[in-house]
Amino acid sequence: MRVAELSNRSGVPVPTIKYYLREGLLPAGERTSPNQARYSEEHLHRLRLVRALVEVGGLSISAARDVLGALDDPDKSLYKAMGTVEKAVVALDGEPSSDEVAHEWVREFVTRHGWELEEDSGVYATLVNVLTTARQVGQDTFVDVLDDYARACVDISERDLDWVMTAPSQDAALEMVAVGTVLGDAALAAVRRLARRHAAQRRTAPPPPCP
Amino acid sequence: MRVAELSNRSGVPVPTIKYYLREGLLPAGERTSPNQARYSEEHLHRLRLVRALVEVGGLSISAARDVLGALDDPDKSLYKAMGTVEKAVVALDGEPSSDEVAHEWVREFVTRHGWELEEDSGVYATLVNVLTTARQVGQDTFVDVLDDYARACVDISERDLDWVMTAPSQDAALEMVAVGTVLGDAALAAVRRLARRHAAQRRTAPPPPCP
Structure with a gap:
């Protein structure tokens, strides 16, 4: 055409x-x-x-180029493509703060869930900086919420992967990883807002009028 | 000082x-x-x-001003502050596509979970556009993943609100909503990457060597 x-x-x-x-x-x-x-x-x-x-997905041209490169890579694999896509998609970066308590909390959190995390990664820096900031504004207890996020994310991840596994070919699976990560981020943000609004409304609703 | x-x-x-x-x-x-x-x-x-x-949180100066305004509002309430914070925080906007199938899917999704959603909202447009795009790249089954997101988000939302309810005062609760939403988005993205990487590694790991 x-x-x-x-x-x-x-x-x-x-x-x-x-x-x-x-x-x-x-x-x-x-x-x-x-x-x-x-x-x-x-x-x-x-x-x-x-x-x-x-x-x-709101990716920059160069980020999109990286993602497409991962799909065209002759040595491609699901795990490798996932790493490239994640690096391109999420702006999780920066230097971690020097707050030792936050570092310790992140290390304990990762160990507690049986995960592994390199301390020079953007995900590590993001978690340290989130907890440092929470501490600075006096919301130390925010760290407890992370464990619930972890449990929810394990469910979401397993389901995401189950979905990817329905792909008819490896090429299709890699595309599903790319599209699923980008669209999934947007969809998850939207669904979370929706669920939270509903939960808040329910909790703060006035009691029903007397009969 | x-x-x-x-x-x-x-x-x-x-x-x-x-x-x-x-x-x-x-x-x-x-x-x-x-x-x-x-x-x-x-x-x-x-x-x-x-x-x-x-x-x-990566908010713009004007978005941050809106969030702080919600905290200073003399008529503030938890639900109202949540709305302001969400509007400022998430770039969920744009016009929904004209794909009627996607519109129908979103309406069914919202009803299925007992939620309510105005069709002129950014959340609605985001969900329609995500599903339209998924359809266009041949990934119609992505819609099924949304139900799992919904279940996970209900858990996260309840837990987020439980946490906000531990606040010693309404002012503190509103700050927790603001900080929790902004830091929560960053933390959730990081934790999700971590969980997914672990799940993918586990599924694609070679079998352990023979004894």
Whole structure:
């Protein structure tokens, strides 16, 4: 198909498609003349994937390029792709604070759940900084909430992986990891707001009127 | 205390403190001379709160101002503050797509869990757009994952509220809502990565060597 049809079917404007082509997010079409190229169903699929990552997931062009690179990697594996996607998706980074109590809490938390976590990772720094900040504003007990997050996240993760395992091929599974992480973050934030609002409403609702 | 001591005790540089003062995130100190002001323990506490929202939570100055406004509102309530905080914190917005299947899925999802959701809200638009995108990249089954997210989010929300209820006063409870939402988002993202990585590692680990 021509670029105009690619645009029609994907809903992505032609200038944006050209931009993605220039940025290497979309492979070049097959040249049919100096000014024209032909695109396949695969291009359409890849373009929709780019849209999911960039427009719905809010990824930067370079982060999206990293994620797509993981899908195209000849040595790809589920675990490796997951690492790349996570690095690209979450802005969990920065230097951990020097609050030793927070460091100790994070180490205990990780051990308590039987996990492993490198202390030079963004996830480690994020947890240390969250707990440091909670302590500074006098909310030391926030650390207890983490254990409940952990239990909920184990459930979510198992379910996410069960879903990925339904993929018909490894390529499809890797795409599910990429899309699932990006869309999953947005969906989880939305669902959490919804659940919390409902719970708060229920707790603070006035008693029903007397009959 | 002078601004220098406020800076020392909070770890926030003096120029940043002056910026927060100009932006109205921090109330002015008590003038002691044309060039000097005195700050109280309350200023220090408020400054730490600003830091939590802006530096750890990644809120914009205007979003942080909205959240602090909710804490200072004379008509404040837990439920109202929660709404303001959520609006400021999550970038869940945009127009929902015109994909009728996705709209129907979201309506069914919300009803199935006994929730309520205005169709002109950012949460609704986010869910519709996530499902539209999933459909476009051929991952229609992603909708099933949402039910598991819902169950996990109900647990998390109840626990979050239990934690807020431990507050010694309503003012403290509102601060816990603000800090808990902002830090909670960061913490939940980090914990989820950790749990998922562990689950993936376990599933793809080679079998243990023969004895």
